[in-house]
């Protein structure tokens with residue numbers, strides 16, 4: 001008998017959809033030792049959350065996260081709200097003894113992120129941060145190849161995350177442009193994925209030199225489009241980074257790259273070879289090994305769709321998967337961690353380390369100096 005884990009999802013918009021879809025898929029396809037039960041979805045707008053509950057398949061809905069996190073029958077509290085409410089929800093849920101899953105970045109400030117980790121540790125609960133791209137089979141394979149030494153000593157990490165949705169200056173000033181709500185712009189939303197991948201694949205970053213830029217300083221207000229309001233976050237963030245193991249890297253995240261919808265790519269060069277991942281071709285990993293015979297040297301394209309590959313035991317051989325499955329793998333790992341009573345990975349400790357990098361990048365951009373972590 002697999003353990004039934006009652007989940008409460010706090011928030012129901014974009015990421016709420018992705019998480020709901022993952023919970024729905026889990027019990028059907030996965031041989032996990034615990035299965036999520038979609039108990040309750042929570043949001044402030046009654047009509048919105050009611051519709052989301054029906055559409056995504058949650059048993060109940062609520063407009064009060066305070067009530068939901070206190071419920072005795074809830075095991076997991078999954079937080080997908082804008083960043084300004086991550087800390088209060090996570091701290092209250094930790095105090096109530098719940099397992100925590102939280103969207104990235106962990107919080108809006110390093111101080112808040114540290115409070116969340118401290119609360120989880122004090123309560124002795126399991127905690128996980130949703131960096132879904134780590135759970136892409138090709139990314140997990142890249143990590144294994146590097147950890148096994150196939151690339152030798154790592155010299156370079158080159159990560160880019162490019163989008164284009166707000167290039168039009170008339171795009172409205174919704175919450176992602178408000179520092180009080182979102183914490184930062186491209187930095188927290190996109191660069192945070194790249195810094196997480198850099199840490200996952202290459203190791204800890206010790207020093208950063210960064211530049212943040214806001215190209216469109218004012219946008220039409222959502223409720224009153226004739227009036228403009230101030231954009232208080234970055235549109236782009238760029239950084240040079242140094243790793244503890246001697247590697248160097250570049251991280252570029254922008255919302256101003258026309259034609260690039262969700263272009264998350266990295267290239268890693270080591271003494272023995274290189275590898276390339278591009279989310280737009282997420283089932284593939286490009287690998288170049290210097291030890292290949294001279295006549296056969298070149299980048300090979302590995303289809304990461306075989307049972308020997310990470311996260312492939314449920315999917316049919318050679319049948320490609322997509323973005324949505326990265327979330328299913330997050331939920332699978334969470335359920336396995338709950339069943340085994342061990343901390344999932346990545347968790348709030350990773351969230352705090354990542355937040356320290358984001359804070360350092362902001363400081364570096366303001367002071368125009370290198371900042372040590």
Ligand code: SOE
Pocket residue numbers: 014163189193262
């Ligand atoms: C929106 O910009 C967004 O959905 C991010 O919030 C996600 O974390 C990223 O994966 C895709 O883009």
